[in-house]
Amino acid sequence: MSALKRMLGPVAVITISNPPVNALSPAVQESLLKVLKEINLDPTVKAIVLGGENGKFSAGADIRTFQTREVRSAASLEDVNSALEKSTKPIVAAIEGVALGGGLELALGCHYRLAHVKAQVALPEVLLGLLPGAGGTQRLPRLIGIPAALEIITTGQYVSAPAALKLGLLDSVVEDNVVQAAVDLAHNVIGQPLEPRRLCMRPLPCPPNVEKLFDEAKVKLKKQFRGAKSHQVCVDAVRAAVELPFAEGILKERELFLTLFSSDQAKARQYAFFAERSVARWTAPSGANWKSASPRPIRTAAVIGLGTMGRGIAVSLARAGIQVIALEQDKKQLEMGSKAVMSIMERETQKKQQLGHALNAPHFGFVKFTLDFNELGNADLVIEAVYENMALKKEIFQRLSKMCKPETFLCTNTSGLNIDEIASVTDRPHLVIGTHFFSPANIMRLLEVVRGYHSSPTTISTVMNLSKVLGKIAVVVGNCPLFVGNRLMGPYVEQAVFLLEDGYTPNEVDQVLEEFGFAMGPFRMSDLAGLDVGWRSRMERGLTGPKLSPGVPACQREGKRYSPLPDILCEKGRLGQKTGQGWYQYERAGGRTAVADPWLQSFLEDYRKAHKIRQNVVRHDEILEWCLYPLINEGFKVLEDGIASGPEDIDVIYTHGYGWPKHMGGPMFYASMVGLPRVLTTLETYYESNRDVPSLKPSALLKKLVTQGSPPLKEWRSQLGHHQSSKL
Structure with a gap:
């Protein structure tokens, strides 16, 4: 973890080296400061290029250290940026791969910025419940203007290099060797005045209606990110760039950063970030792991049914470069489905191109539309996406079993029907699995991968690998009525309807x-x-x-x-x-x-x-409890039953598939945040007066955890029994 230096004539090339993504750890930051000091004292060096090792500039801070290191170390990146900016020798940032968060802030400290055409930049701190804490909210508006900077900072959106060039964020975009191009640029700017290139000295262009702009941004963000603090505070930080001199704006940014850093919402967002990654490492209590099996490649996939869900699945597969065979039952349905699929693909391509992502526009695989079931015979994988009817699905799987090659994986896009019953009519139950996509499937990233009793590790591994190819977040769950997401949704909706009766x-x-x-x-x-x-x-x-x-x-x-x-x-x-x-x-x-x-x-x-139902008016905060606590309680029952392998599985499903706000972490994280004793006591009180509502009866696991002193959520897995719904 260091900053390496080499000389190319009068140009010193500094390379950030901290695999795999060149995270800006405290050690890297200290190394950068040391190397910069040495270079600025070296009379043979006339210009500097700053780049990253292995084709990546920097993905910013390593958030794994957020909970372990002192917060003050986050501020040291601004020390680095200030040193870059104040350098008496021109510094060119050579951006390859990504410049995210602190990585982009580092580039903003440089005097010039050059990027590869396929590179991307972003300030995604807001999505972790934070704001850019190393000058990003003060420098970016001075470079590209307040409206564009607000959009990037408050949404965390990724910006392609061509789009960043149009905004004025970059000075140049190249298709070949970025470092060499940066060295060439550094040679050309030797001796040129640096004051106009130092963003800390650049005047901030303010539109005449700037206050209205900030107010409108807050209203828009409040609606778009309901209840989230970080998006609102980001606006306050950019406002500071308008109202305060640069040095004071940096101090205000730091103050706002620390306020967010210690908030529950930031903890929830960071938990959600790691939970999303942990579900990819699913392991059964028996020790079996789908990663122990090698996934098989999927080159051709078939989709049965071109309703709303089937269309989205077909587009997702084609977008990933997979050859698709799309089947419908009659000519009219096939024509409607094919037109819809082609229309979606055309819109996606146009949208990418309009946003300046022409080189990254999706290259869709070939889609063949057919009425002939025999066309499915050579598919590597089939996804059935007809409506929820067990008899119909079993009929389809019987036909697939007879006509598909022996190694074809058979998937059902059911939202809650029994996977094992469907598999029972086939000659290959070990190759049958549930793939519960969420609508619209070409947009929604969540995929519930439902393992049946006979689903083999190879089958699970193949579908999990396919989900990565499709850009999905896949969660392995057990087989029970409604699986995980819809099972928890039942008590939630049920209680909401009871409130209407009340x-x-x-x-x-x-x-x-x-x-x-x-x-x-x-x-x-x-x-x-x-x-x-x-x-x-x-x-x-x-x-x-x-x-x-x-x-x-x-x-x-x-x-x-x-x-x-x-x-x-x-x-x-x-x-x-x-x-x-x-x-x-x-x-x-x-x-x-x-x-x-x-x-x-x-x-x-x-x-x-x-029906003589007496009106029972409750406080608004109690409405929240009546709806959310039964949902959470069902989550504990899902864990008891072994349908989910850990609380993170449930939380990822809810934040990505059911609209649970990420700044609240997910239902299980939220329970740990408000306190398990409170959840238990409230459920016991409600159940005492509503014995005819089983969803209010506290789960055994919830009681057990409270008895054991409400351990942290990361320790709940140790209290779970073996999965009851799978042989794995």
Whole structure:
């Protein structure tokens, strides 16, 4: 971990060396300061080039050290940047690969910036609950202007080298040897004045409506990142660049950084960052690991069904360069599906090109559309994506078993049906696995990989490797009704509907959950997905409730409270946005703007009166508890059952597939943050007065953890038993 120096004539080349991504550790920063001091005292050196080893400039700070090192060391990077900026010899940053976070801030300290055409730059600290803490919020606005800097700093978005050149962030983009090009540039600028190139001395161009710009940015970010602090504080840091001299702005940036650094939201964001990586290392309690098996390459994949989900899966496969065979049942459905797939691919390509990513635009594999089942015979992998009907899926898998080559992997995109039952009709249950994509599949990154009892390590390994090729975040889960994500969603939605019976409106419940950070509350979400999705699933499993009789205070089904409200709305044709009416009303069928529906309010009032349901008004913070704590409780039960191998699995599924705000870490992290004793006590209180709601009964694992003093979340795995749903 050091900064290496070599000479190319009068130009000194400094190379950051800290594999694999040249993270700016304290040791690297100290080495940079030392080398810079030596070079500036060397009269034979006339210019400097700063680059990174192995084709990467720097991915910034190593956040693994955030919880172990003293926070003050994060400030030393600004010492390096200041030394770069004040150098009496011109310094050119030679950017290859990535310049992220502190890496980009390092480049901003240089006098010139040159990058390879395929390089990317970003300030992603905001996505870790922080802000750029080494001058990024003060230098970048001085270089590219406040509007563009705000966009980059407050969203953490990656910017391609061509786009960065257009913004003025880079001085040049090259297609060949970056270091040599930087050395050539350094030769050309020897002796030129450096004051105009020092961003600390550059005046900040302010638009006349700058205060309005900041206010509008805060409003936009509040809506886009509900409840998140770091995005708002980033605006305050950029505002400091306008209101304060550079040196004072640096101090203000540091103050704001430290405020965020010690916050629960930053801890949650950083936990989410590592949780996303930990799920890729899934290991069964027996010690079996899918990585112990070698994945097989997937060159040709088939998709059965070109509805919304199948289209997205086909696009995802084609985008990864995989040859796709897309099958539909009739000519009309095939034509609709093929047009939709080609349209999505064309839009994606155009969007990339418009954003300046022309060289990184997706190169789609060939997609063949067919009605002939026999075309699937030579596919390496097949993904069935028809609607949720067990009989239909089993019929398809029987046919696949007969016509596909013996080594073909058979995948089902089911959101909750029994993988083992589907596998039972095949001649290769060890090659059958669940691939639960999330809609739209070409956008949503989450993939629940559902291991059946017979799913082999090679099958799991192949699908996990495929998920990486597709750019997905895959989580291995066990086989049970609804798997992990939808299983936890059941108690959440159930409690939300019970709150309607108790006197609340959909808008009141949604508002509380959206203030917490969800992009949509349960009722807006249900309207978007379509109420009939859950209705069909309940009918498939025989769970649609009996009609209420007058005088019955709550619907009972096998001794359990059951609300028929969603079923009643479906029976009335109120299926959500698609019909223009659901829990809300819309301006038209397919509309997006939800408006409170007077009819629904009147209907709920009549419903309560007819069935003598006494209104039970609770505080808004209690609405949060009623909805979230049963969801969390189900998460503990999932861990008990061995369906998820650890709390991180559940949290990644929820932050990437169900809109749980990342600044709250995920349901299991949130439980640890508010305190397991509080969660347990609240559930016990609620269950005591609602014995007919099993989801409120505290799980044995939750009780066990509280009894053991509520150990940190990272120690929960040691309390888990063996998986009960797999032989692995």
